[in-house]
Amino acid sequence: MAALIHRPEYAGYDFGPEHPFTPARLAMVLDLIQSLGHTLSPIAAPAATREEILTVHDEAYVAMVEALDRGEARPEAERFGLGTPDNPVFPGMDLAARWLVGGALHGARLLMAGTETRVLQLGGGLHHAQKDRAAGFCMYNDLAVAIQACVAHGWRVAYLDIDLHHGDGVQNLFYGDDRVLTVSLHETGHYLYPGTGHIQELGTGPARGLSVNVPLEPFTESESYLEAFDAVVPRALEWFAPQVLVVQAGADAHFTDPMGDLALTTQAFQGLYRRILDLAATHTQGRVLLTLGGGYEPQVVARVWTILYLTLMDLPIPERLPQAWLERWRDRLGPEPGSTLHDPVPAYPELPGREERNRRNRDIVARLQDSLFRYWL
16 A cells, blocks of 8 residues: 545646646546545655755745745846746746645655655656756656655665656755666657756766666667566666655656657556556565656546555556546546546557667667766776
8 A cells, every 4th residue: 555645735736727737637537436436545744845846946046936926027047047938937836836835845755754754745747847946847856855854864866757748846955866766768858848857967976877768769669668667677776776766757748648658558657657666566565655747638647646646555446437537527637538447459650760769769778878888886
């Protein structure tokens, strides 16, 4: 079993009705889990304090968030990544972001206290937020604050990012810290935001070899993705020997997501979750903290994150979606939402160029391994 962290205030992290990072995604997941007959009793974690935010973010940046939250006009706001289309200003944004950070931080503390081994923060995953600016829908980096708390506890932390986009904020914040391993599998930055996450980004100083990036070709399918995961992640964890695994579990690598071009199925996501739990059992005495993240196709994020919850809780995966849930969310699900929790098999027609894509992904993995082994041996 796992501990679930969530509170209604998470819905306040809302950039507006036209923004893709909508809190309705979480509402759909919560409703679907309960519609499947599961009673939820989430832990209502406290909001992170200003001091806790400052463990990873600059004072000047936090002060800018607070000033804009108070309604002050600050022409230099865009220099901090605020007031942009990705990160528009909205009332209550400082506290809204601190609620999300508080959830991840509380999850880390449950693991450190030994009261839980699996924790799911049903929200957050704000992996693009940088030390001194907002980026990519992310204001405060909840993952980095949780990781920093684990490091202060004396733990070596392995961070795993399966979001469609490179986990650049977390990587940058720990790029020279030899107590943190960051591993990100993502669509190559040659074509996709944030344009980083190349295999040459290996860390610096004592942390050289601790930033591990697997940039995958557009239209990479489940088999090739999982092959790359299996070739890199277990070896990295075995070498680093962490005490805890922190995971950003974005759902936007699904083949229908509008933000990018990876082509995972729901079955592949379930396989990823099983692998993550097995790796935690092998390397961290089962200790794992997971957050959510990206995911912009409503019917997909609801299904994928429900599968995540059921897998963590060791619950069966049902075949059908509840009809009442489909009716309640019809306006968001679109005209043909399907009636099953998993994708149909096959989920889509065969994509052209599969063999060449798979070959390129194997080449990327081989080149990455060549670069890393000199540090790992």
